[in-house]
Amino acid sequence: MKSNSVLITLLAATLLLLTHQKPQLKFNALGKFKILQLTDIHLGEREDLDIRTLEVIRTVIEKEKPEMVFISGDAVSGYAWDKNTTGWFDYQFRKLERVLAEFKMPWAFTAGNHDAEGDYDRQQISNLIRSFENSVTLPNAGKLSHEFNYVLPVYSNDGKNIEFRLWSIDTGASYGCMGSHGYDCVRDDQIQWFRQANQNISSDDPTKGKAILFTHIPMHEYMNLYNYNDIFGLKGEEVCCPAVNTGLFSAIVEDKTVEWVTCGHDHNNDYHGTWEGIHLAYGRKTGYASYGPQSFLRGSRIFEITLNPYKIDTWIRQEDGTVDKKDGYTQKVLKATSQQYCCGLTVINNDESQSMKIAANLLLIIGALVISLS
């Protein structure tokens, strides 16, 4: 009797597991796979702003009809928590989840620096997010620093072969990079995992290196790209990269790993360009709360991968339903100064960083004057 009920329970659990199987990511019948990147959604500050934000999300998804959505962090403004309400993150995130569920398509998530500043830590956020039917977000790929470190295979239309990969590396919190001032950073164990997992893909595998990496905080190399190469799109603020460059970019270039990296974090930046053969991009800020964007509409960055002939296209779909034309042009405005250090480093309120900032701004103004006078 007893063993029978155990068996029934086991069967029921298996059935439950089977019915809760995650959707498979796969190319459509035309050999295309379109990802819509939502970033810096910033729910939880004001209900009226959240309603407008959710409308932005509906508009861009309806227009693009992507194969999946990738949320690159700061879905929720954790700092807006009243430090008392229980179930707060859960409540805020479900607003977004309900909209995504309307479209019945898979979605994945990587955390920003603000998501875990409310009542949920990264582990609790991961547990919640992985519980949703269409969430293909994976658990941490090991006992790795931070939480959202994983790789998602994207299959051929018949579901048999891996054709492409989507990586997530968790860039951590607002501070705490091994005791340094400034934004948190990717740790060595995460980078070693990334290296290892890529080395595990055989070098004669034609899909090796065909991948996009989703992160939240931009790498230092986003400054190099701005300083030395053409950028497409807009740079309306400094690159707020982590306190220390822990070498993720080196790991990206030393093996065939990914072709594109995309991030969020800096609401007034949406540019992309190529540095050392790797395409670096910002998403487009999606949410109405928090600061920015200053000089463009809210929206989303789209990546469309085509298998034959193989290529990756990207563009910005905006909240008014249009595609941003500026994204296709080289924007080299106001490059009178270059950016030499990450903006997060100026968070320390010392005189040196303040005067450096003032000097940099003065140079920018003088440069602009010289350009406009000549």
Ligand SMILES: *[C@@H]1O[C@H](CO)[C@@H](O)[C@H](O)[C@H]1NC(C)=O
């Ligand atoms: C905390 O939340 C409880 C229950 O939601 C509420 O009764 C109480 O007034 C709140 N306390 C503060 C200090 O806001």
Ligand SMILES: *[C@@H]1O[C@H](CO)[C@@H](O)[C@H](O)[C@H]1NC(C)=O
């Ligand atoms: C690499 O492959 C080995 C052997 O199959 C496996 O044990 C290891 O977990 C893999 N490493 C990663 C990071 O995927």
